[in-house]
Amino acid sequence: GNSVTQMEGPVTLSEEAFLTINCTYTATGYPSLFWYVQYPGEGLQLLLKATKADDKGSNKGFEATYRKETTSFHLEKGSVQVSDSAVYFCALSPFHSGGYQKVTFGIGTKLQVIP
Amino acid sequence: DGGITQSPKYLFRKEGQNVTLSCEQNLNHDAMYWYRQDPGQGLRLIYYSQIVNDFQKGDIAEGYSVSREKKESFPLTVTSAQKNPTAFYLCASSQGQGVTEAFFGQGTRLTVV
Numbered sequence: 720g721n722s723v724t725q726m727e728g729p730v731t732l733s734e735e736a737f738l739t740i741n742c743t744y745t746a747t748g749y750p751s752l753f754w755y756v757q758y759p760g761e762g763l764q765l766l767l768k769a770t771k772a773d774d775k776g777s778n779k780g781f782e783a784t785y786r787k788e789t790t791s792f793h794l795e796k797g798s799v800q801v802s803d804s805a806v807y808f809c810a811l812s813p814f815h816s817g818g819y820q821k822v823t824f825g826i827g828t829k830l831q832v833i834p
Numbered sequence: 835d836g837g838i839t840q841s842p843k844y845l846f847r848k849e850g851q852n853v854t855l856s857c858e859q860n861l862n863h864d865a866m867y868w869y870r871q872d873p874g875q876g877l878r879l880i881y882y883s884q885i886v887n888d889f890q891k892g893d894i895a896e897g898y899s900v901s902r903e904k905k906e907s908f909p910l911t912v913t914s915a916q917k918n919p920t921a922f923y924l925c926a927s928s929q930g931q932g933v934t935e936a937f938f939g940q941g942t943r944l945t946v947v
Contacts, residue, residue, distance in 0.1 A: 727874060753935070762840075762924055762938035763877075808876065822936065826876040 721746045723825035725809045731831045738796040740828045742783075742809035745790065750811040752776075752785055752792040757806045757827070766794075766807070799832045806830070836861045840925050840939035847912070847919070847946050855910045855942045857925035863937070864930035866908040870894060871922040871941075880923075883908055884930055912944060920946045 722745045732738060744752065751770045755763040767776030772787035783794045792809060809825040838859040847853045859866065865884050869877040879892030883902040897916025902908055908927075912919045922943050926936040 755938075760941075762838075762940045763926075763936075764938070765935055768935065821879065824877040826874060 721750070721811060721813060721821075721823045723809050723811055723823050725807075725825035725828050727826050727828060729829040729831050731833065732799055734801055734832055734834050735798045736832075738794070738799045738803075738830070740794040740807055740809075740830070742792045742794065742825060743790055744792065744809070744811050746811055746813055746823075748813060749787070750813045752783070753810040753812070753822075754781070754783055754792070754794050755808040755810060755824075757808065759805070763808060799830070801832045801834055804830055804832045838925060838927050838937050838939040840923075840942050842942060843940065845942055845944045847944060849946055850914045852911055852913050853944065855912070855923055855925075855944070857908045857910065857939060858906055859908075859927045859937075860906060861927055861937060862905070863927035864905070865928045866902070867926040867928075867936065868892075868898070868900065868908070868910045869924045869926065871924055877924065880910065919944055 725742045753768045754766040756766045757763045767778040769776040769785035775784045781796045783792050806827045806829045808827045810822050812820045812822045841856045867882045868880040871877050878894050880898050881892050881900045883889035886905050889900050889902050899911045922941050924941045925939040928936045
């Protein structure tokens with residue numbers, strides 16, 4: 720079956736540090752890949768996505784590149800802020816021409832940014 | 835503003851009682867989902883619905899029930915058969931028909947006392 724692997728954390732960084740959160744996946748075919756962010760006490764928000772190999776998703780200074788050869792979708796940001804403190808979920812959705820496509824989520828990585 | 839609304843934000847239940855969590859969306863989405871979130875386990879799918887009057891079990895449906903009488907609404911009932919109901923519950927919706935970008939509600943934290 721499909722699976723997503725990411726570290727649980729917490730990842731603790733100082734403000735303005737470089738961020739990498741690793742995500743690797745197992746799936747057949749060409750899934751779509753997502754990063755969601757969850758702020759304390761809230762639901763998840765889509766941060767960025769990529770739908771085919773070598774696509775780069777980007778939003779709010781965050782980036783992730785769909786690497787089929789390494790089955791990875793690592794999240795990066797050049798300079799984190801305290802407001803980036805949240806839990807980050809990597810997710811995949813298998814390719815399907817229509818109908819329900821089950822989204823598989825990783826366990827979430829907690830990021831703590833200290834001033 | 836369009837969005838998805840869950841209520842209440844916090845809910846307390848005594849053991850042996852059923853409780854219903856509300857989820858409403860005004861995004862005109864066909865598909866709706868219920869997830870359970872526990873520390874260290876990510877999100878697990880409870881039920882999903884692709885169309886009105888139809889729904890399917892997810893990975894952990896035992897002890898839960900849903901209905902989809904209206905496109906906008908997808909309430910979740912946590913029954914007394916659910917052995918460990920204390921968790922954070924998230925409702926989501928998507929356009930369906932191959933579009934999987936999901937929009938989430940703010941969540942309901944259920945505590946059994």
